[in-house]
Structures are given as structure tokens and as C-alpha cells.
Amino acid sequence: MKVKIKVNGKLFDKHIPNDMMLIDFLRKYGFYSVKRGCESSNCGLCTVWVDQKPVLSCSYPAARADGHEVTTLEGVLPEAEVFGRVMASMGAEQCGFCSPGFVMAVLALKREIPNPTEEQAREYLAGNLCRCSGYASQMKAVMQYLKEGYQ
Amino acid sequence: MFTAKTYLLASSLEEAYDALQKNKTNTLVAGCCWLKMTRKRIWTAVDISRLGLDSIVPDGDTLQIGAMASLHSLETDPAVKGFAGGILSEAVRRIVGVQFRNCATVGGCVWMRAGFSDLLTALLALDTTVCLYHAGQMPLDEFLTSPVKKDILTHIIVRGGQRRAAYVSMRLTETDFPVLTAAVSLLGEDWRVVLGARPGLAARCERAENALGTGDRDAAIQAVRDDLRYGGNLRASEAYRRQVAGVLLARAVEKLAGEGAAE
Numbered sequence: 050m051k052v053k054i055k056v057n058g059k060l061f062d063k064h065i066p067n068d069m070m071l072i073d074f075l076r077k078y079g080f081y082s083v084k085r086g087c088e089s090s091n092c093g094l095c096t097v098w099v100d101q102k103p104v105l106s107c108s109y110p111a112a113r114a115d116g117h118e119v120t121t122l123e124g125v126l127p128e129a130e131v132f133g134r135v136m137a138s139m140g141a142e143q144c145g146f147c148s149p150g151f152v153m154a155v156l157a158l159k160r161e162i163p164n165p166t167e168e169q170a171r172e173y174l175a176g177n178l179c180r181c182s183g184y185a186s187q188m189k190a191v192m193q194y195l196k197e198g199y200q
Numbered sequence: 201m202f203t204a205k206t207y208l209l210a211s212s213l214e215e216a217y218d219a220l221q222k223n224k225t226n227t228l229v230a231g232c233c234w235l236k237m238t239r240k241r242i243w244t245a246v247d248i249s250r251l252g253l254d255s256i257v258p259d260g261d262t263l264q265i266g267a268m269a270s271l272h273s274l275e276t277d278p279a280v281k282g283f284a285g286g287i288l289s290e291a292v293r294r295i296v297g298v299q300f301r302n303c304a305t306v307g308g309c310v311w312m313r314a315g316f317s318d319l320l321t322a323l324l325a326l327d328t329t330v331c332l333y334h335a336g337q338m339p340l341d342e343f344l345t346s347p348v349k350k351d352i353l354t355h356i357i358v359r360g361g362q363r364r365a366a367y368v369s370m371r372l373t374e375t376d377f378p379v380l381t382a383a384v385s386l387l388g389e390d391w392r393v394v395l396g397a398r399p400g401l402a403a404r405c406e407r408a409e410n411a412l413g414t415g416d417r418d419a420a421i422q423a424v425r426d427d428l429r430y431g432g433n434l435r436a437s438e439a440y441r442r443q444v445a446g447v448l449l450a451r452a453v454e455k456l457a458g459e460g461a462a463e
Contacts (some may be wrong), residue, residue, distance in 0.1 A: 050207055067207040068245065088201075090233045091375065096299045102272075103299040108233045111209045113249050154299065175375050176297005185366065 052115040056080065057124030060168070065111050071097065072106040075121060082122035084150040084180075092188055095175035096150035096157075097121050103157040122149045125156055132156070132194050141190035143181040151177045167192055201240050202227075204245035211250065211354060213333050220350050228352060230268065230308030253307070253354060256280060261361040267307025267353045271319070272298055274306065281357070284326055285456075287365035288381060291322035292366055296375050307353045313401060316377040320344070321396030322367050324404060325383035327359040329401045332380060344401055363387045366455035368448050369397070372435060379436045382448035384456055389413050393420065396444055399429045408449065417453060421446035 086094030098120040210216035253266035258279035328340035334353040365385035381396040396402030411419035
């Protein structure tokens with residue numbers, strides 16, 4: 050089927066398999082920040098935004114994204130780099146495989162709840178699993194980043 | 201993952217319903233979170249995301265929730281948060297993560313009739329009507345025990361916004377399936393007691409409701425342990441769930457009483 054999907058501001062007018070998932074569409078066209086993780090809808094690695102809302106691209110049919118605007122990490126790089134530096138400065142990143150999805154979730158949190166409490170942030174980010182950080186340093190970095198009010 | 205020969209972005213409910221009937225493998229795509237983990241061989245995947253079924257419309261003591269409303273919208277919508285003590289918002293907020301809840305839909309949760317459903321537990325504690333495109337309206341408890349037929353759940357109507365209600369669940373880890381869920385609600389002297397994830401489908405316990413009506417909380421706790429069927433799975437044994445059921449009921453009643461005091 051034919052779809053028109055805007056990814057990071059660029060329009061992709063493509064024929065796709067009918068059962069293609071958004072993650073496969075994005076990776077096919079070079080958005081490699083979108084990682085495949087659990088394949089059971091619970092790790093958050095594949096998080097992207099559709100019309101500014103964070104969704105699991107592994108569970109989102111590409112056909113449904115027709116006519117919508119998708120944002121991946123590549124589309125918010127300047128903002129992501131700022132948060133990335135805060136993460137690095139606080140030793141909050143280890144293997145980094147979960148980082149793209151985590152960063153997308155943190156930036157979505159910043160937009161949805163501008164001044165969250167730590168409890169709200171923890172709850173919002175609960176859908177992003179990390180197998181090496183233990184979360185404590187990640188949460189410190191998130192709260193530091195949000196507290197500093199980086200733009 | 202499932203495969204689909206064709207994908208229909210339906211432009212009307214009629215088109216979607218007709219497409220569903222054409223082939224026995226034709227399947228409705230709701231949130232897709234569960235469907236994508238199946239190995240179904242689908243001829244036509246029928247997508248109803250463009251039919252405007254994602255609205256939440258408050259009307260006095262009633263909420264009309266579209267089938268394609270996301271679980272996250274239940275968390276954030278002011279009308280839902282203020283409805284029956286915010287029980288529906290509370291019930292969904294620990295389901296996996298925000299990005300999952302932005303995909304998963306109310307209709308998908310209700311149609312699946314999953315035993316582990318947090319939302320069904322909360323909806324049963326209120327007066328919920330399920331609206332189907334072909335079969336019309338029916339109470340949620342009747343829908344849950346009806347044979348599954350190919351139809352389209354368009355929206356649910358939840359009455360009972362004046363009810364005081366409380367929801368509690370027990371999970372082994374924060375975003376996991378629940379070991380057990382419990383919801384209570386009260387309007388006047390009319391109690392509702394619902395236990396879910398037993399691991400079977402959520403169910404009311406009438407004897408516990410009557411006991412709470414007479415103020416006998418211990419009898420209610422004993423009733424949920426005695427009258428409902430529990431089972432064991434990898435999360436918990438039957439005996440454990442039976443014990444936890446009483447504890448969760450007590451917590452839910454205390455929570456409800458606490459909210460009442462705060463009012």
C-alpha cells in the first residue's frame with residue numbers, strides 16, 4: 050500500500066508491505082536510532098513520537114502513520130545532545146543501547162509535564178527498561194536536566 | 201508477528217464491519233500491542249483509527265469513551281480524572297509505560313476480555329455499558345460472558361460518576377501484569393466489589409458487597425476469599441492469590457474511606 054509519512058519534517062511517499070510496523074519503516078529509510086528490543090511491547094527502546102506523542106514503533110502499524118508526523122531521535126538532535134551531556138557527566142549511561150528510546154521519553158516528559166516531581170518522572174519513564182544502569186544514576190541525570198531547565 | 205495481505209484504513213463503521221465479515225481471518229486492529237505478538241495470518245487488517253472513535257465525552261454523571269481512546273488519555277483527561285474518584289485513571293497508570301498506553305486502546309482492552317486487565321476491574325465497579333456496531337448496547341458483565349462474535353466495539357458508556365470508588369492492585373514489579381486487582385465503589389448503600397487477575401476475568405462478589413453494606417468488613421474479606429475462584433500461574437499460586445484478595449479488598453475499602461474523609 051502507499052503511504053505518505055513525514056519523518057523529522059521530511060515527507061516519505063512510499064509503497065510499503067501491508068503488515069509493516071513503523072519501526073521497520075523507519076529503519077528501512079535510515080533512522081537507525083530506533084532500536085528493536087523486546088518485541089513484546091514493554092522495553093521502550095523503539096520509542097518515537099507520532100504527532101508529538103511517544104509511542105512504541107514496534108507496535109504501531111506503518112499504515113496507521115499515513116498522513117501523520119513522526120519524530121525520531123535524529124529529529125531532536127540538538128536537544129538530545131544537551132541531555133546526553135548531562136547523562137554522560139553523571140555517569141548515567143553504560144552500553145547506551147536503550148538511550149535513544151529513553152531520550153525520546155525524557156523529552157516527551159519535558160513537554161507533557163514541564164516541572165515533574167521525581168515520582169512523576171519515574172512513573173512516566175517506567176516504560177523504558179535499562180539492563181545496565183540500575184536506573185538510579187539515570188534518574189539523577191533526568192532530574193538534574195529538568196531542574197536546570199535546559200532548552 | 202501477524203501477517204496481513206491487505207490493510208484497510210476504514211472510512212466508515214459500515215465499511216469496517218462489512219470488511220470484517222468477508223473473511224474469517226479478517227481482524228480489527230485496535231492498539232495492536234497484543235495483536236502484533238500473535239502469529240495470526242490475517243487476510244484484511246481493518247483499521248478504525250480514522251473514524252473519530254477516540255473521544256471522551258462527559259455528560260453529567262456519565263462518560264462516553266470511544267473505543268480508540270488511548271489508555272494514556274484516560275490518565276490525563278480531566279473529566280476521567282474527576283470521574284468516580286479517578287478510578288479509571290488510577291487503574292491504567294501502571295500498565296507498562298506511557299508509550300505503550302499511547303498505543304493501547306480502551307476498546308482493545310474491553311474487547312480482549314483479558315483476565316489480567318486492570319481496566320475491566322475498574323469498569324465493573326461502575327455501571328458500564330458496551331456499545332457494539334451490530335449487536336447494540338449491553339451491560340459490561342453480560343458482554344464479558346457472551347460468546348465472541350465479529351463486531352465492532354464503538355464506545356463504552358460509564359455511568360456512576362457520583363460513586364466513590366477506589367482501585368488497588370498488586371504487582372511483582374512496577375510495570376508487570378498484576379498478580380491481583382481489586383476495585384470497590386459506593387453510592388448510597390450500594391457497594392460494588394470486584395476482583396480481577398485472579399488470574400481469570402474480573403468478577404463481582406455479591407456476598408462481599410452485602411457484607412460491606414452491613415458494615416462487616418471481616419465478613420466481606422472472608423467472602424472474597426471463599427466465593428471467587430482463584431488460580432495459579434507463574435506470578436502467584438492459587439492459595440497466595442486467595443490470601444492477597446482479602447488484603448487488597450481491605451486496602452481498597454480503607455482507600456475509599458480515606459478519600460471520603462478527605463472530601
